[in-house]
Amino acid sequence: MFVSITKVLTDTQSKAFVEANRPHYPEMDIKIPFVTVREMLNYKPREYAQRVTCPVLVVVAGDDGVNPPDQGIALFESLTSAAKQLHVEKAAGHYDMYHGQHFESSVGKQIDWFREHV
Template sequence: MFVGVNRVLSDAESKSFFSKKTERSTQRWTLKIPFLTVRETLLYKPALNASQVMCPTLIVIAGQDTVNPPEQGRALFDAVGGPKKKRLYEESSARHYDIYAGEHF
């Protein structure tokens, strides 16, 4: 069983990103995600286990992200515990999908 990407990523930023990809493609661009992947993604809570991370950690956040707001990345950073090195990097003008295209790519 598969789920269309627009049913899962229904926020404005995701819809805009995927519609632009579809418009640029000469082939029909239909992205479907396995239902179990969607289920696991919805249940995924990395902050719950972040305190158990025992290696150097880099958390990267996009300051203008509306898919995963920067507050979530900061909370994850705060949840990483222990004596290991950790670093938070924020690209203040970037949005969620800018890592795939544009000046931040």
């Protein structure tokens, strides 16, 4: 059983992204296996975060309508790693993190983090 991507996307940022990009990328009009949707709904990363002890960087888009910032911050707070870092990219929506100034800023933070920890 498959579900149309337009039925899965309930937030305004994702709907706007798909509508704006579908004419240019018709392959975006996909169907997702229902089992994938079920697994996404049941996924609880905070439970697993409590077991993480290695260095971690959590990057959060400050105005994310897909993955609300409070969820990313709660994930960060759940980490037991002594070397954890949180970067909130202020005024960035979910899809803003993939291009432009927010991409440049967040990737810069990630590169700095990798230089320090890898």
